[in-house]
Amino acid sequence: MFLIETKIIADEKPKLKNPVALVGLPGIGNIGRIAVGYLVHELKAKKFAELYSPYFFPFVMIHNDMIHTLRNEFYYWKSPKGRDLILLIGDCQTYDPKGHYEVSGKILDFLKGLGCKEIITIGGFSTGKVTEKPKVFAIATDPEMAKTLKKYEVETKVSGQIGTIVGASGLLVGMGRINGLKGFVLLGETSGFPIITDPTAAEAVLVVLQKVISIKVDLTKLEEKVKAMHDFIKKLEDIQSQAMEQMQKGGKKPEDLKYIG
Amino acid sequence: MFLIETKIIADEKPKLKNPVALVGLPGIGNIGRIAVGYLVHELKAKKFAELYSPYFFPFVMIHNDMIHTLRNEFYYWKSPKGRDLILLIGDCQTYDPKGHYEVSGKILDFLKGLGCKEIITIGGFSTGKVTEKPKVFAIATDPEMAKTLKKYEVETKVSGQIGTIVGASGLLVGMGRINGLKGFVLLGETSGFPIITDPTAAEAVLVVLQKVISIKVDLTKLEEKVKAMHDFIKKLEDIQSQAMEQMQKGGKKPEDLKYIG
């Protein structure tokens, strides 16, 4: 039956060499979304699958005068020499706690089916302070991986504090480990102020990421690309915010959610 | 098992010539509900299936002193010369975000099973202004369809803005495309003020719709029919509003929802 559950629709099943998955979904500062979106663009990665979920907001967007269903998108990039990449970006994450587990579970199953054994998710680490040289944190699921990460310019200590990573970035790595995928989260330090997109932190993450996966992309166009993404992402966030508010504050008919920009 | 999921119960499986589905469920100004309801009446379309959902409000209505379970209804109309029609109207949409996906998915599966490859959903476009000559917007899922729509007196540009269409009207077309159904949404311009039903916008949509599907109905009785529908729809909306409020504001026993008008 269609869309009782989260569903991934693939156009092809690419044969990939020991692929690493890079996940950049919307989140704090949209650091992951920008960083992986930029890689998709610069590497001219090929889209091969889409994920739809009944746990996404129940509306379609009108973008460029065309109807667009909320989705996440899978791309792949065949490396001329090193490991191939699977890149996951998207319009949104689910608004539903249980949905986070379902969406993450479906993604992990799909990645495993493509022979993927390693996953890197990218997010933001909100500090409440503006910084010019944002740090990058790398948090793994096992001590061995944590040791490997120390050779890059990242922080692997979170000052002994217990923190959390909410949503797909955290669950994909956390649940991945239980499913036989190794991985870690790369978090760009960001103020957490409502600036929507933080290209500086995204760049800091990309600098590290390139070394980790041994690729080299031109970062000079990043700021310009971010501007282009900014409006779409901002509008999308505003709409979801409003919808969330209406859904939770209650006392509204579902029809009140129906409007057009 | 009964009603763990949304279910469509059909009395017959009509053989239809390349049918187009027209969907008019309750929404802004109830434009779709009125327009398609009026077509059902004028064309003397035949009812052949009902949809029930655990994601509808958990109550029955007492209408004309008889118990009436909340439902959506499928009708068909065999065209003497052109394409046959499937018409979908109903008491309500779901109040639940996930329910929108499930209900839309079940409808799409059902339409595909009837050989339907095209879907037109009808809704309202709330502008906040009262207008005497409401515009009609037509938004498609692909550029080819968008081009075709330009030959009718509709707006296909939404001034570059990103907007959303919430609920079944949007999802049926958006998810339809992924399922191999082409389609578009027809939106009648309406103030969005709490007037419940907007027959003027419904008429504007019907004028366009007749051309699109090459039929001709007498629109002179529309206003009169709207009056008849108005009371039922208004009461239904009030009840759902109250139920929604109680369900979401909390602190109430489920029994508090039990009352009779």
Add this chain to the structure above:
Amino acid sequence: MFLIETKIIADEKPKLKNPVALVGLPGIGNIGRIAVGYLVHELKAKKFAELYSPYFFPFVMIHNDMIHTLRNEFYYWKSPKGRDLILLIGDCQTYDPKGHYEVSGKILDFLKGLGCKEIITIGGFSTGKVTEKPKVFAIATDPEMAKTLKKYEVETKVSGQIGTIVGASGLLVGMGRINGLKGFVLLGETSGFPIITDPTAAEAVLVVLQKVISIKVDLTKLEEKVKAMHDFIKKLEDIQSQAMEQMQKGGKKPEDLKYIG
């Protein structure tokens, strides 16, 4: 898997003569609960099945110093001459909109499996006024049944108003019809004031019900039995109210729900 869905556990599958199901679950004035509970007691009906649901509140009660899981209970009574009875009473209804559909669906499936083709649910009709001689309303799903009901001292007209019946009482009859069970709802007129139990309305309903199903029970002990039921029902309602409030007002840890006496 256990309790992913609502489950009915039966000790036996009684062979019943053309049985009628009588449903009295908690609701306005607890009229159904009292009326059917009293019949169970007076007829010495035999308990044969229990219903448990993940859509009931997630706690157990301590009653008479013993743990008691929230449940609904099925009883049967073999009539010496007429039709046999299936009687359904319970601690609670679900707090969840979707749960109402699931619980009702499971009950209907179970009743059909017992050869039951007719269902009478009993509830309250809140008027906001105290009355000494409460009326009894009978609302059917089809005109034929409505006509039959006119021969009893009941109101079959709800003054042309559209009202609703929330929860199992309504859905069992409304959905029952779609599943091939005929039925109607008997509603006792009650003030709707928070008096928890309304034995006067329950008695009025029992007077009618006895005629409808051709039985004769001694009603003189009703008031006394109601007193015995009252404390248990009241405490149960208070606890559910509080739990509902905490679950919906939010900002509380699930542990805050944990308390005793």
Add this chain to the structure above:
Amino acid sequence: MFLIETKIIADEKPKLKNPVALVGLPGIGNIGRIAVGYLVHELKAKKFAELYSPYFFPFVMIHNDMIHTLRNEFYYWKSPKGRDLILLIGDCQTYDPKGHYEVSGKILDFLKGLGCKEIITIGGFSTGKVTEKPKVFAIATDPEMAKTLKKYEVETKVSGQIGTIVGASGLLVGMGRINGLKGFVLLGETSGFPIITDPTAAEAVLVVLQKVISIKVDLTKLEEKVKAMHDFIKKLEDIQSQAMEQMQKGGKKPEDLKYIG
């Protein structure tokens, strides 16, 4: 499919002699969590299975600079002479009413698969008063078990009041009975003030528990161990509280849930 439902992943299927399950999940005063956690430590019980649930909060924790998915953990201990033990502790309980039923159901199925026919859950009984010598209450599901419990220094009367036990502690015993597992709840009297952990009540429970299951552990290190657990539990509770508040107060983007300690 992964994590559409609660899942228990076992490393081995231990052969156990007539095992008793002891359950200590977070709750009032964390009495169960402390008592059973202490037994796991003192008995050097062996971990053999983990439970993950889509009904847990949708985030991972960063603990000791490593990602840690929220989970419950099963341990076993082979007794040199008496009955073997299965010990269940965990980071959290679900925040979701339906989740409580699903998680409890999965645990019961798993325990039955291990030949377990008896379950003891440990929780707190909040009185609103500070006491130096906390009582221990033992509430069973059947009169026979209740009678057996009287030989220990426990209260089996809850002064005739009807109370509730919310969550897994109650449901595991209540639903267990329906599934063929006998059991009871041991509740340590505690103030219920937000002190997070109450080692005095935990000790009182452990004194009783040792007699019930005929084991002997050194309780002198309890207070010291509690200190070590305290910080982790407190931080976890604060985070869950905040997440709960955000999820329920609404009007927030899911991204707002994303932060790091």
